[in-house]
Amino acid sequence: MKDALDPENGKFILRVNSLVKHYPLRGGILSRKIGYVKAVQDVSLDIREGETLGLVGESGCGKSTLARTMILLEKPTSGNILFEGKDIASLSSKELFQVRRKIQMIFQDPYSSLNPRMTIGEIIRDPLIVHKTGSRKEQEEKVASLLIRVGLSPDMMDRYPHEFSGGQRQRIGIARALALDPQILIADEPVSSLDVSVQSQALNLLTELQKDMELTYLFISHDLSVVEYISDRIAVMYLGRIVEMGDTKEIFENPAHPYTRALMEAVPVPDPKRGGRKIILKGEPPSAIHPPSGCAFHPRCPFVIPECRKQLPLLEPFSPRNTSSHLVACIRK
Amino acid sequence: MNPAINNSQLTTHNPHLPNHLLNIQNLKVSFHIEEGILHAVDGISFSMKQGTTLGLVGESGCGKSVTALSVMRLIPDPPGKIESGGILWKDKNLLTIPLAEMQELRGREIAMIFQEPMTSLNPVFTVGRQMEEALHAKFPMKKDKAKKKIMDMLTFVGISDPDSRIQNYPHELSGGMIQRIMIAMALLSQPDLLIADEPTTALDVTIQAQILQLMKELQQKTSMSILLITHNMGVIAETCDEVVVMYAGRIMEKSNVHALFDNPLHPYTFGLLKSIPPKGVTREKPLFTIEGTVPSLFHPPKGCRFAERCFQKKSLDKEKQDACFNLDPDLRLLEGDRLVACHFPLEKDRMK
Numbered sequence: 001m002k003d004a005l006d007p008e009n010g011k012f013i014l015r016v017n018s019l020v021k022h023y024p025l026r027g028g029i030l031s032r033k034i035g036y037v038k039a040v041q042d043v044s045l046d047i048r049e050g051e052t053l054g055l056v057g058e059s060g061c062g063k064s065t066l067a068r069t070m071i072l073l074e075k076p077t078s079g080n081i082l083f084e085g086k087d088i089a090s091l092s093s094k095e096l097f098q099v100r101r102k103i104q105m106i107f108q109d110p111y112s113s114l115n116p117r118m119t120i121g122e123i124i125r126d127p128l129i130v131h132k133t134g135s136r137k138e139q140e141e142k143v144a145s146l147l148i149r150v151g152l153s154p155d156m157m158d159r160y161p162h163e164f165s166g167g168q169r170q171r172i173g174i175a176r177a178l179a180l181d182p183q184i185l186i187a188d189e190p191v192s193s194l195d196v197s198v199q200s201q202a203l204n205l206l207t208e209l210q211k212d213m214e215l216t217y218l219f220i221s222h223d224l225s226v227v228e229y230i231s232d233r234i235a236v237m238y239l240g241r242i243v244e245m246g247d248t249k250e251i252f253e254n255p256a257h258p259y260t261r262a263l264m265e266a267v268p269v270p271d272p273k274r275g276g277r278k279i280i281l282k283g284e285p286p287s288a289i290h291p292p293s294g295c296a297f298h299p300r301c302p303f304v305i306p307e308c309r310k311q312l313p314l315l316e317p318f319s320p321r322n323t324s325s326h327l328v329a330c331i332r333k
Numbered sequence: 334m335n336p337a338i339n340n341s342q343l344t345t346h347n348p349h350l351p352n353h354l355l356n357i358q359n360l361k362v363s364f365h366i367e368e369g370i371l372h373a374v375d376g377i378s379f380s381m382k383q384g385t386t387l388g389l390v391g392e393s394g395c396g397k398s399v400t401a402l403s404v405m406r407l408i409p410d411p412p413g414k415i416e417s418g419g420i421l422w423k424d425k426n427l428l429t430i431p432l433a434e435m436q437e438l439r440g441r442e443i444a445m446i447f448q449e450p451m452t453s454l455n456p457v458f459t460v461g462r463q464m465e466e467a468l469h470a471k472f473p474m475k476k477d478k479a480k481k482k483i484m485d486m487l488t489f490v491g492i493s494d495p496d497s498r499i500q501n502y503p504h505e506l507s508g509g510m511i512q513r514i515m516i517a518m519a520l521l522s523q524p525d526l527l528i529a530d531e532p533t534t535a536l537d538v539t540i541q542a543q544i545l546q547l548m549k550e551l552q553q554k555t556s557m558s559i560l561l562i563t564h565n566m567g568v569i570a571e572t573c574d575e576v577v578v579m580y581a582g583r584i585m586e587k588s589n590v591h592a593l594f595d596n597p598l599h600p601y602t603f604g605l606l607k608s609i610p611p612k613g614v615t616r617e618k619p620l621f622t623i624e625g626t627v628p629s630l631f632h633p634p635k636g637c638r639f640a641e642r643c644f645q646k647k648s649l650d651k652e653k654q655d656a657c658f659n660l661d662p663d664l665r666l667l668e669g670d671r672l673v674a675c676h677f678p679l680e681k682d683r684m685k
Contacts, residue, residue, distance in 0.1 A: 058537035165626050195392035197623035200608040207616045229610035266542035268567030270609055272590045281539045284507050
């Protein structure tokens with residue numbers, strides 16, 4: 001299992017081993033712990049330098065929690081997180097502060113992730129101030145160049161977020177994330193709230209930036225067409241666990257996990273000639289408080305057999321001959 | 334209601350529109366707000382046939398929801414105002430009939446479901462009680478009879494175990510479940526038209542697929558028509574018979590779904606379809622983009638509203654470009670049954 005995770009091409013920049021994140025659930029008048037929301041369960045993955053790793057799954061599957069825990073915005077329950085070979089989960093807050101500048105985040109909602117009382121110049125400059133980077137003049141020059149870089153004009157520096165459209169605000173969010181010259185950008189549903197015409201602009205911008213600035217992306221999305229377009233590799237999550245992972249082309253051509261297949265089939269295709277077909281999944285994702293026994297997908301799986309209810313499938317190479325990085329957690333693969 | 338609307342100018346019986354259930358004529362809706370007058374819908378006309386699904390597609394702010402709310406006569410006034418036009422439903426103009434008649438008709442003949450199913454139900458009452466109330470308001474009947482009808486309808490929309498579901502409060506149910514309940518509620522009175530405003534946008538894809546399939550099945554089993562509002566071209570392709578493409582308060586194109594995807598006539602439609610990442614294409618190849626942003630609806634530009642962003646204008650000579658920027662294109666008939674508002678519609682085979 002560990003071996004299968006070893007990157008054969010390219011070195012990894014961020015790696016997590018057996019990461020677990022449980023949130024205590026309190027109840028009763030004494031607000032005692034009555035259980036746990038098992039948001040992330042035993043996730044191991046690596047992100048290679050310069051790649052885009054797409055993380056897909058439906059709401060509540062733990063993809064955002066995984067990302068937030070990976071960069072220690074949430075304290076992991078257990079497991080370790082290696083950034084450039086160093087375990088950052090055990091760093092002091094001072095040391096962590098230095099690591100943070102190298103890993104930045106872009107958020108989904110460009111409306112609520114920018115402070116409405118700050119000008120966009122102040123918003124983009126803020127990380128530079130927090131990290132005491134450069135003189136005031138240098139910071140202002142940096143802000144101007146970042147605005148140009150994301151396709152906005154430096155004259156806009158004194159305007160407030162409400163004066164911008166959703167697409168422009170997302171660019172401002174991207175500029176802020178780039179202010180400290182990070183190595184990794186974690187993009188949590190960065191284009192989901194944008195209209196399609198603006199979405200394609202944003203995807204092109206992210207691609208250009210990656211090329212020019214040698215960035216590594218963790219791209220979280222529920223939109224498979226977007227993920228297929230932008231990612232080198234894909235990890236599919238279901239109820240806190242990774243159920244399939246591998247090269248984008250391989251996953252889309254040979255999806256091995258029934259959930260991955262169902263997810264792909266569920267996406268509405270913009271082609272009216274494609275009628276008929278479709279395995280439509282019944283039911284809804286189960287609760288992360290009481291995950292089903294064995295494979296968490298078994299209650300919805302069209303290929304379920306009795307063993308699925310008992311045995312927790314491990315994330316293993318898709319085929320024994322195929323030593324490539326296509327991993328799947330399904331006993332019926 | 335509004336003196337600008339002259340009933341005699343509207344043709345309730347258009348010989349060219351057989352079986353047309355809903356016929357919107359030159360609808361103009363604006364919002365009078367502090368910043369000025371926002372022309373949300375600026376003179377649109379379209380009609381829909383009975384028993385079909387018509388998709389209303391466009392990006393945020395194009396006026397698609399305002400159009401739907403106008404049909405229900407639910408535009409908040411003030412600040413909203415229906416400036417002119419008519420909405421013909423069967424033999425009535427929905428904009429001029431007395432409010433009491435409209436209220437009677439709402440839910441009974443035309444029902445609507447919304448994007449956020451969670452906010453469409455009252456959180457302090459059980460689902461069953463709210464459904465009973467809705468049913469009772471339109472069709473007073475005995476309690477046990479009402480309950481049976483509700484149970485049947487919940488089963489019909491694919492809810493297993495309706496007995497316990499009706500005792501649940503909205504927060505105890507998932508978004509997909511609530512959307513099914515909203516659909517069931519809308520169907521209780523067997524409306525002729527269901528208006529669905531982004532009914533699956535807030536749902537996960539596997540649940541979206543369930544709801545879309547449900548809507549298709551319903552249409553096959555009943556003769557209900559559906560006006561489906563969405564921004565998702567995939568949803569349009571999978572569910573609609575006809576499509577109206579809106580941009581900045583105007584209709585750019587109306588077409589049957591196959592022709593629209595094979596051979597879009599309006600450059601905006603083309604752009605919308607091309608902006609979607611195509612299957613199997615990687616980021617090595619930049620995506621098609623529609624440059625720029627939507628024009629202000631406070632001061633809509635003269636000429637074609639899409640001209641500023643149109644990729645096609647670069648290949649047109651100066652004289653033709655002047656036409657785009659100065660002459661407002663009418664929606665005209667092309668290829669038999671298609672309508673397009675463009676001076677220079679796209680040639681065939683552009684999508685290939």
